[in-house]
Amino acid sequence: MHPALAASLLSKVVAIILFPVAPIWAVIVAIVPDLYLCYHMFEPSARGLVPMLTRFETPRREVWLTIDDGPDPTHTPRLLDLLDAHQARATFFVIGERVTRHPDLVREIIRRGHTVGHHTQTHPTRAFWCAPPSRVRTEIDAALAALRQVDVTPVWFRPPVGIKGPFLKRILTQRGLICAGWTIRSFDSVNPDPKDIVTKVMKQVRPGVIILMHEGQGVHPQTGTEGIAQLLNRLRDERYTCILPRLDQLA
Ligand SMILES: [Zn+2]
Numbered sequence: 403m404h405p406a407l408a409a410s411l412l413s414k415v416v417a418i419i420l421f422p423v424a425p426i427w428a429v430i431v432a433i434v435p436d437l438y439l440c441y442h443m444f445e446p447s448a449r450g451l452v453p454m455l456t457r458f459e460t461p462r463r464e465v466w467l468t469i470d471d472g473p474d475p476t477h478t479p480r481l482l483d484l485l486d487a488h489q490a491r492a493t494f495f496v497i498g499e500r501v502t503r504h505p506d507l508v509r510e511i512i513r514r515g516h517t518v519g520h521h522t523q524t525h526p527t528r529a530f531w532c533a534p535p536s537r538v539r540t541e542i543d544a545a546l547a548a549l550r551q552v553d554v555t556p557v558w559f560r561p562p563v564g565i566k567g568p569f570l571k572r573i574l575t576q577r578g579l580i581c582a583g584w585t586i587r588s589f590d591s592v593n594p595d596p597k598d599i600v601t602k603v604m605k606q607v608r609p610g611v612i613i614l615m616h617e618g619q620g621v622h623p624q625t626g627t628e629g630i631a632q633l634l635n636r637l638r639d640e641r642y643t644c645i646l647p648r649l650d651q652l653a
Contacts, residue, residue, distance in 0.1 A: 404568040406442065406450060410435040439568070443531045446564025446583055452571045454564075454583035458610045458647040465637065466612045467492040467644040468584065469630065470521055470560065471620025473500055473507035480627045481617060482514050488634045490644035492516050493582075495560045498523035498545030500618070501552060508552045517646055519558035520545050520579060527562045535569040542573055557649070558582040580649070584614035588633075591616050594624035600632045607642060610651075 417432035442450030458466060469492050472478050478494070485492055494511050496518055501508050511518055523544035526533070530541070542559075549556055559579040561570065566581070574581060586606045593599050603613060615621075615630050637644065 407568040452566045455652045456583045458651040463642045464645045470495040472617045473504045474618030477617040478507045495519040495521035498548035501548040520556040531565045585611035590629045596628040599629045
């Protein structure tokens, strides 16, 4: 059991004992560990439950472009052409059930020099934070099996919307998966204006940032691939290169 979860459970026992003599302190004792737990579950950059990589070391004008929620038969081929045109490299965090539906797209991502990360089997967003270990294992292992079918053994894992539960760390460690977060969240899932998305992203771009973008059902339908298209143009204009960082560069 994760120490934060154990502390939360223990605090309830202490609170029950304490309540008859010091009710206010009992409530405080009961709540504080849960506040810690909630913060580290729901804040994507928090590392208390699972260590999340949120940037990488580089002396050059380099960024790591990551594209979540594919593969997608409409968006992925267009994105691969755009990345080729900019000599850019990206990591596609794919959903297992979509890998099974579009295996050739994943093979093409690899063939074109990009990497593929693990983004769960079904992309559960509502209950993944409180899922029991068996459910978390199923999500992880089913997607690993789907990726194995296309000869991919992922190194990186990214939880849906960055939410992490107390059982995730051990399950990832046992499978040799490393949790990759991001530095810049583009909000391209909810923003229909590619120009606005790119303006906001570029304000935060520095050497070594990890940029989170989406494709397929993860991106706003009005934005489509245009957000990444415009972002690649702006990065080129500002002399940034999209690279795949080595593991020892990440922090
Ligand atoms: Zn996602």
